[in-house]
Amino acid sequence: MVKLRIKDVEFSYGSNPVLEGVSFDVNDGEILGIIGPNGAGKSTLLRCMNRILKVRKGVIMIDGRNISDFNRIELARIMGYVPQSTHQIFPNTVFDTILMGRRPHLGWKCGEIDIKKVLETIEMLNIVDLAMRDITELSGGQQQKVFIARALAQEPEVLILDEPTSNLDIKHQLEVMNIISKIVKERGITAVMAVHDLNLASRYVDRIIMMHAGKIFAVGNPSDVLTEENIRKVYGVEAIVGEHDGRPFILPIRPADTGTHDS
Amino acid sequence: MGNETASIRKEMERLSDEYKRFVGRKISFIVTSVLLIFITAGVSVTLGPYDISFIDAYSIIFQGMHDIIFRFHNIYAFIQFLDENYMVKEWVIWQQRLPPIVMGVIAGISLGIAGAEMQGILRNPLASPYTLGISSAAVFGAALAIIINLSIVRAADERFLIVVNAFFFAILSSSLIYGISKMKNATPETMILAGIAITYLFMALTQLLKYFAPAEEVKETVVWSFGALSANWSEILISFVIVLPCVPVLMLKVWDLNVMSAGDEVAKSLGVDVERTRQLCFFLSSFLTAGTVCFTGPISFIGLVSPHICRMVIGADNRFLVPASGLFGAALLIAADTVAKIVISPVIIPVGIITAFMGVPLFLYLILRRSREYW
Numbered sequence: 001m002v003k004l005r006i007k008d009v010e011f012s013y014g015s016n017p018v019l020e021g022v023s024f025d026v027n028d029g030e031i032l033g034i035i036g037p038n039g040a041g042k043s044t045l046l047r048c049m050n051r052i053l054k055v056r057k058g059v060i061m062i063d064g065r066n067i068s069d070f071n072r073i074e075l076a077r078i079m080g081y082v083p084q085s086t087h088q089i090f091p092n093t094v095f096d097t098i099l100m101g102r103r104p105h106l107g108w109k110c111g112e113i114d115i116k117k118v119l120e121t122i123e124m125l126n127i128v129d130l131a132m133r134d135i136t137e138l139s140g141g142q143q144q145k146v147f148i149a150r151a152l153a154q155e156p157e158v159l160i161l162d163e164p165t166s167n168l169d170i171k172h173q174l175e176v177m178n179i180i181s182k183i184v185k186e187r188g189i190t191a192v193m194a195v196h197d198l199n200l201a202s203r204y205v206d207r208i209i210m211m212h213a214g215k216i217f218a219v220g221n222p223s224d225v226l227t228e229e230n231i232r233k234v235y236g237v238e239a240i241v242g243e244h245d246g247r248p249f250i251l252p253i254r255p256a257d258t259g260t261h262d263s
Numbered sequence: 264m265g266n267e268t269a270s271i272r273k274e275m276e277r278l279s280d281e282y283k284r285f286v287g288r289k290i291s292f293i294v295t296s297v298l299l300i301f302i303t304a305g306v307s308v309t310l311g312p313y314d315i316s317f318i319d320a321y322s323i324i325f326q327g328m329h330d331i332i333f334r335f336h337n338i339y340a341f342i343q344f345l346d347e348n349y350m351v352k353e354w355v356i357w358q359q360r361l362p363p364i365v366m367g368v369i370a371g372i373s374l375g376i377a378g379a380e381m382q383g384i385l386r387n388p389l390a391s392p393y394t395l396g397i398s399s400a401a402v403f404g405a406a407l408a409i410i411i412n413l414s415i416v417r418a419a420d421e422r423f424l425i426v427v428n429a430f431f432f433a434i435l436s437s438s439l440i441y442g443i444s445k446m447k448n449a450t451p452e453t454m455i456l457a458g459i460a461i462t463y464l465f466m467a468l469t470q471l472l473k474y475f476a477p478a479e480e481v482k483e484t485v486v487w488s489f490g491a492l493s494a495n496w497s498e499i500l501i502s503f504v505i506v507l508p509c510v511p512v513l514m515l516k517v518w519d520l521n522v523m524s525a526g527d528e529v530a531k532s533l534g535v536d537v538e539r540t541r542q543l544c545f546f547l548s549s550f551l552t553a554g555t556v557c558f559t560g561p562i563s564f565i566g567l568v569s570p571h572i573c574r575m576v577i578g579a580d581n582r583f584l585v586p587a588s589g590l591f592g593a594a595l596l597i598a599a600d601t602v603a604k605i606v607i608s609p610v611i612i613p614v615g616i617i618t619a620f621m622g623v624p625l626f627l628y629l630i631l632r633r634s635r636e637y638w
Contacts, residue, residue, distance in 0.1 A: 072534045074534075081529065083526070083528060093285070095285075100522045106518060122278070128274050128275065132282070132285065154533070
């Protein structure tokens with residue numbers, strides 16, 4: 001069942017085209033990974049999907065309905081967004097940060113049910129001991145968990161994550177990825193995730209979209225997309241692709257001599 | 264397994280209680296601020312060159328309130344009655360001491376709330392109600408009235424011209440910012456840049472006027488720009504009417520303000536119309552500020568200091584920060600005014616000079632003591 005349909009989407013910053021003719025579907029309950037080199041348009045695509053950016057051409061539909069037909073609050077009840085970890089963070093308790101995720105559901109006042117939902121999310125992500133601490137004092141991995149919790153508090157049907165693990169050490173990378181998998185299964189959420197690390201993508205997503213210079217280069221399951229040839233063409237890197245546990249793993253060897261990777 | 268879930272339940276309950284206490288502390292601070300207002304006002308009303316004892320002062324206030332409500336039904340008749348009957352003590356309290364105090368409460372609340380709002384919408388802890396140019400525009404309006412007697416209305420009373428001009432130009436400068444933000448975009452960067460331009464525009468115009476003006480009028484303009492709590496009951500009433508509708512609307516928007524602190528993108532993803540909210544809160548804060556500045560002149564630092572101190576004590580949750588900042592600002596302003604009255608009594612120093620001094624220890628404290636980015 002198709003949850004999200006992206007058709008012929010185009011977007012530019014000023015006169016710089018960033019996305020061209022992007023079309024794909026996202027199935028209900030799957031984790032879709034979006035990979036590609038820096039500047040390929042992954043972040044931009046994600047932000048078009050939840051209308052942080054407005055597409056110039058093309059249409060994005062959720063459950064058959066055009067997202068531009070929703071008003072902001074309606075959309076916020078359906079789509080949760082976890083930004084890249086490099087964005088600025090201001091002092092606030094973890095609890096209050098997660099409480100912000102309830103904003104699409106609040107009347108003009110925050111009620112018992114909102115507090116309850118925040119507590120549920122804290123419990124699910126196992127961050128009780130962090131709850132009353134200030135978010136600026138936490139490590140990167142802990143902060144990412146809080147941002148995921150905030151998006152979860154929205155009770156979304158779709159979760160959009162922009163490189164949720166790019167600034168984390170390997171242990172936190174695994175933890176965060178495990179949490180995302182768990183959430184998706186337990187709550188039946190659909191996740192669209194831009195992933196920096198090819199091996200993490202390979203292991204944790206159901207399908208991959210490989211982007212290159214604003215266009216879709218390849219779509220499919222990890223074994224089909226993560227091939228040595230694709231990696232050479234898109235990333236400009238000679239790599240060895242092996243297999244572990246039914247999924248490919250990638251070992252980069254050296255930059256390719258020829259190759260048309262954009263920078 | 265059963266034990267594990269039981270202990271998780273317990274932890275969650277403990278957390279829930281802790282959060283309730285956390286919120287409770289903030290509410291206590293707000294209540295304390297209200298008490299502080301009464302205390303500082305209470306002290307201030309007993310101070311002045313004419314000697315009135317504590318007990319007398321309070322009984323006069325209560326008696327007066329009773330008389331106004333039940334006997335005279337309006338305050339002017341009451342004061343005239345005092346005047347005609349040579350009731351000196353009562354007259355001193357009601358005509359001389361109470362008006363600046365009441366004006367101080369209104370101005371303090373306005374500046375405190377406007378300051379918290381500006382810091383929230385611009386995501387900048389150094390923002391104040393004047394960051395986007397209101398004070399320099401108001402001063403220009405006053406200068407226009409004082410120096411060349413020019414105004415959008417015709418009147419004999421110079422004070423009236425000053426008030427109307429200051430309000431007019433304050434709102435004009437805000438409308439210019441609003442217009443620029445509609446044309447270009449309403450990001451903090453755009454608004455701050457526009458605010459700087461507006462500030463310099465009106466500063467330059469004022470300097471031009473001062474350059475060609477006689478010394479007396481220059482001095483009058485300069486003194487007006489210090490900020491003082493002189494006001495009469497009519498002005499207090501007008502100020503109250505301007506300020507009153509702004510506050511509830513701003514309070515309705517505090518959640519959006521909270522969410523905006525996480526960044527424009529995250530705020531949009533949470534359903535906030537970031538640009539509209541920024542423009543609306545800015546406009547309402549401008550009304551708050553203009554509605555008091557036109558009577559008092561630009562009183563410095565309350566709009567900057569009050570939100571800062573409140574944030575240090577109760578954190579950045581705007582549901583509590585905005586009202587706390589207003590109430591604490593009122594207490595702060597009245598305290599400053601008390602100092603202004605007595606430090607070289609019987610001469611009264613403009614309260615804006617005292618508040619300007621208040622900024623010094625605060626910023627020294629911030630420089631020396633802050634271990635992290637506060638705000």
